[in-house]
Amino acid sequence: MSINRRELIKMSGLSAAGLVVTGSNTRLTLAEKIVPGGFVDLSGNENPYGPASVVAEALSKTIEAANRYEYARQKELVKQIAEHEGVTAEHIVLGAGSTEVLNASVLAYSGLDRHVLTADQSYGAIPTYASGTGREVVFVPVDSELKYDLNALYQSTTQSTGLIYICNPNNPTGTVVDSDKLRDFCMSVPEKTVVLIDEAYMEFTDNFERDSLIDLVKKGQNVIVTRTFSKIHGLAGMRIGYSIARPEISKRITEHKMCKFMGPLGVEAASISLGQSEFHNFCRAKAKEGRQLVFNLCKQLGLEYARGAGNFVFLNPKMPHQEFRQRIRMSGVDTARSFPPRKNWARVTMGTTEEMRFFAKVLPEVIAG
CATH class of the missing domain: 3.90.1150.10 (Aspartate Aminotransferase, domain 1)
Structure with missing residues (x-):
């Protein structure tokens, strides 16, 4: 009609x-x-x-730091994030937005004989980067609700799957995978496969503390969780993000990072914003x-x-x-x-x-x- x-x-x-x-x-x-x-x-x-008004106010007073690298302040932010997440500083890797640590994870855990597995409707920057650096990317369709289909992902996982990328909540669909089912999935993949969970939008959900998979990181599983200050913190232009993984995984991610230094204004803004609940x-x-x-x-x-x-x-x-x-x-x-x-x-x-x-x-x- x-x-x-x-x-x-x-x-x-x-x-x-x-x-x-x-x-x-x-x-x-x-x-x-x-x-x-x-x-x-x-x-x-x-x-x-x-950003929060207190962050904006602090930035106006910190502009003079723009001519300095402020490495010590960056290390302080890592410690602050670690305390906020309930892990050690060795679990945290800072990035120029979470995209940098996502890409570094691709480099660290996939290669000529280790492919990336993800959904066909998800954050496209990661598979694009993977294929652009010579990695094979295997796509699995999302389900009828436009969610990651964990059963299909599991069936497509092989001993050659190096990295499984899951954006949760997903972008662009916004859908969320059931956290208990996702935990079971992460525990069931092959021992040498790493699951990369992009939680850029998790803090917009009602039950983000329950649904985050940081608990699996704390248990020593092959899981990387990434977060960003670009979304709920309102600091997209400052380019600060981080990954949370067990120390040996974090070390490998660090080895593949492009940017070793985060701008002092972004570091200061992120530090203050962490406390603005x-x-x-x-x-x-x-x-x-x-x-x-x-x-x-x-x-x-x-x-x-x-x-x-x-x-x-x-x-x-x-x-x-x-x-x-x-x-x-x-x-x-x-x-x-x-x-x-x-x-x-x-x-x-x-x-x-x-x-x-x-x-x-x-x-x-x-x-x-």
């Missing part, structure tokens, strides 16, 4: 709420009131509220609020979506991605690039409350054409 624009807006319930505007010029004018330049950027999975709780609640808004909107508009738990939602706008992105950009909103194999789905980052209200205004008209 075809639905025209007026019917779609009425069905969405947004008209009665006064959330619908018409005409691209009007929408761009409204966007201008929300964001200077008139563009609501929901494309990068950044934290629109970060009230700010993190606020950001977690706002992301959840935004997700629920988009979930409800998708239901009202009849759109497929992944029920994720990160600071973004993966949805199917039922049109070619290029067309959707062009339409929504003309309405003053930007979303992320295409994510094959579901190349026509769209990933929408959760913005501020005002930005998400604006997104809710424009999406029905974009879908209706």
Whole structure:
């Protein structure tokens, strides 16, 4: 059954709420009131509220340190992270964002005769890096809920599997694998296989302490957990992340790192941000609020979506991605690039409350054409 624009807006319930505007010029004018330049950027999975005000204030007073390497301060941050995670400093490897330690893990635990195994719908930078450095990458489809299919991964694991990469919550789907099933999976893989768990978005979930696999690291399993200050900490531009693994694994990761030095401003910001639990709780609640808004909107508009738990939602706008992105950009909103194999789905980052209200205004008209 075809639905025209007026019917779609009425069905969405947004008209009665006064959330619908018409005409691209009007929408761009409204966007201008929300964001200077008139563009609501929901494309990068950044934290629109970060960094915490106390971090920003401290950075303004630390700018003079930009001409120094501050190696000692970096070592202090490692110790601080170790205490925060309940491990020793030898378990921690700092990176220029978590991507660096993820890539270093690929170099350390895969090679000519040891392949990387992962899902076909996940964070693409890791398999791209692996294949670019001559590693074979084996892909397994996600399941019907767009989650990592642990049974399929297990069946595809062989003695030649060097590294299994699992992004949890997954990017771009946002879906979370059951933590108990994931623990059983990690315990069942071959002895020489390392499982790399990317927890960049774990702190946006309701039960992140329970669902994190750091407990397996503490038990000495072949598990690497990575975290980042780019997401809930709101420090994407500072490029600070870290891995947590037993000391002998951490040593191998360190040997394959590109960057041995982290900038002093990023180190200082990360150090202060670790203690800002009230700010993190606020950001977690706002992301959840935004997700629920988009979930409800998708239901009202009849759109497929992944029920994720990160600071973004993966949805199917039922049109070619290029067309959707062009339409929504003309309405003053930007979303992320295409994510094959579901190349026509769209990933929408959760913005501020005002930005998400604006997104809710424009999406029905974009879908209706």
